[in-house]
Amino acid sequence: EVQLVESGGGLVQPGGSLRLSCSASGFTFSNYRMHWVRQAPGKGLDYVSAINSNGDSTYYADSVKGRFTISRDNSKNTLYLQMTSLRPEDTAVYYCVKYNFDYWGQGTRVTVSS
C-alpha cells in the first residue's frame, strides 16, 4: 500500500524557516518524480515544486522561487521541502504527491504569523 506521510509543519514567524519531510513507502520511491502542492485555508490547490526521480532536475512556482528548495534522499525514501524567508501568504497545508498525482499525503500545516 502506497503511503506518503508528511511532517515538519508548525507555527513560524515571518522571515523564518522550516523543513518539511515526506516519508514514502509502498512503491519504489527512487523511480518517481515527486511534487509538493499547498492549500491555503479555505482556498484551492497551488502547485509549489517538483523534483525528478534522481534529484537532478527541479521546478518551482514563481511564488516560491529563490526561497524554497526541494530535495530527496532515495536511500531514505524521503522527500524534503526547505522553506526560508517565509511569508504570511505561505500559510497553508502542504501535501506531498506522487508522480501522476495518484497518491497524496494527508498534509502538514504551516502557519506563518507573528
Added chain:
Amino acid sequence: EIVMTQSPATLSVSPGERATLSCRASQSVSNNLAWFQQRPGQAPRLLIFAASTRATGFPARFSGSGSGTEFTLTISSLQSEDFAVYYCQQYNRWPLLTFGGGTKVEIK
C-alpha cells in the same frame, strides 16, 4: 500560464440527481486534464485522468469528457459521499501545470 476556469463555483444538488461540472482552459491542453475530489478535512484524491479515464476506486457514476479547452465532469446520481469540492488540473505542459479554482457540490 494556462488558466483553468471552473464553473459554477457552487452547485446545489439533491441526492440522486445529476451534477454537471465544467472546466475551461485558456488554451488547448489536448486531453491532458485531471479531476480531483476533496472531501472536507481530507487530501484530494485523483478521480479522472486523461480527461475521461476513471481512477481506481471510483464508481461508474463518475464520468469525464472533453478535449482541447472544454471539459465536463458528470456525476450521474449523487450519493451522500459525493458532496465535496472538485478540482480540475491541466498537465499538458509539465511542469507548468495548473489547477482550477474548484467547484463545491453541496446538498440542496
